[in-house]
Amino acid sequence: MKVADILNYTETFAPISTAADFDNCGVLVGDKNQQVTRAIVALDITPDTVREAHKKSAELIISHHPVIFNPLKRLTTETSPYLLAKYGITALCMHTNLDLSPIFGVNTELAKALGLINGHFVEGTYAYIGELRTAVTAQQFAQQAKKALDCIGLKYTDKQSVKKVCVSSGAGAEEILTAIENDCDLFLTGEMKHHLYIEAMNAGISVVEVGHFKSEDIVIQPLVNLLQEKFPSVKFEKTETVIDNVKYL
Numbered sequence: 001m002k003v004a005d006i007l008n009y010t011e012t013f014a015p016i017s018t019a020a021d022f023d024n025c026g027v028l029v030g031d032k033n034q035q036v037t038r039a040i041v042a043l044d045i046t047p048d049t050v051r052e053a054h055k056k057s058a059e060l061i062i063s064h065h066p067v068i069f070n071p072l073k074r075l076t077t078e079t080s081p082y083l084l085a086k087y088g089i090t091a092l093c094m095h096t097n098l099d100l101s102p103i104f105g106v107n108t109e110l111a112k113a114l115g116l117i118n119g120h121f122v123e124g125t126y127a128y129i130g131e132l133r134t135a136v137t138a139q140q141f142a143q144q145a146k147k148a149l150d151c152i153g154l155k156y157t158d159k160q161s162v163k164k165v166c167v168s169s170g171a172g173a174e175e176i177l178t179a180i181e182n183d184c185d186l187f188l189t190g191e192m193k194h195h196l197y198i199e200a201m202n203a204g205i206s207v208v209e210v211g212h213f214k215s216e217d218i219v220i221q222p223l224v225n226l227l228q229e230k231f232p233s234v235k236f237e238k239t240e241t242v243i244d245n246v247k248y249l
Helices: 003-010 047-055 080-087 106-113 138-148 173-181 194-203 212-230
Strands: 026-029 038-042 060-063 090-093 117-121 128-136 155-157 162-168 186-189 206-209 235-238
Touching (some): 003 026, 003 060, 003 090, 003 212, 026 080, 038 047, 047 080, 106 117, 106 128, 128 138, 138 186, 162 173, 173 186, 173 194, 194 206
Parallel strands (some): 038 235, 060 090
Antiparallel strands (some): 026 090, 117 128, 155 206
């Protein structure tokens, strides 16, 4: 099995051609002809993740966030790209193409974990809208989200009962405007900004802010399961080293 085989499969549900213009997706370090017997799947490729992959004799790391996003001006020995090259490990990164996938992706898995049904993307946006089977209060939804996403804590506002929900993972705060335009009751994202909380308050829409990591890490284990089923000869596993590190007082 080669990296190219895995890449060809991911192209069926998260094609690189759908990634945002600013993004950097695909095989960013290494060789798509690299043979693979073991792969680590992670939200981020940190130096510890590379060391973990090397220790476990993995030839591939698949991540959501690009290991190289901005042009490199230097390459020092303790950085992830350097260590990937040093250990001969290939990096396959699926970022906004995985965010936007209507078949299997970050927002579809986020909505699934939150119990949303009848979901769809709003065309031209990162906003994914679905609905709950039964209306709940914003507090009840926030409690459900905390449990479903394994959050230590989260922030929420309570403006109205919740049935129609818009989600936009990670730094998707600007999609609150899409949620308002589509008459949603609640907007959930990873990171909110103060002026957008004001927009939400004025529009009478509830907000749940779960943190960037928690809104996106939800896709990693399902991705492991998906790839493991498709490629049984390769051992896929979720990283043990990429964690949130956020604490609450």
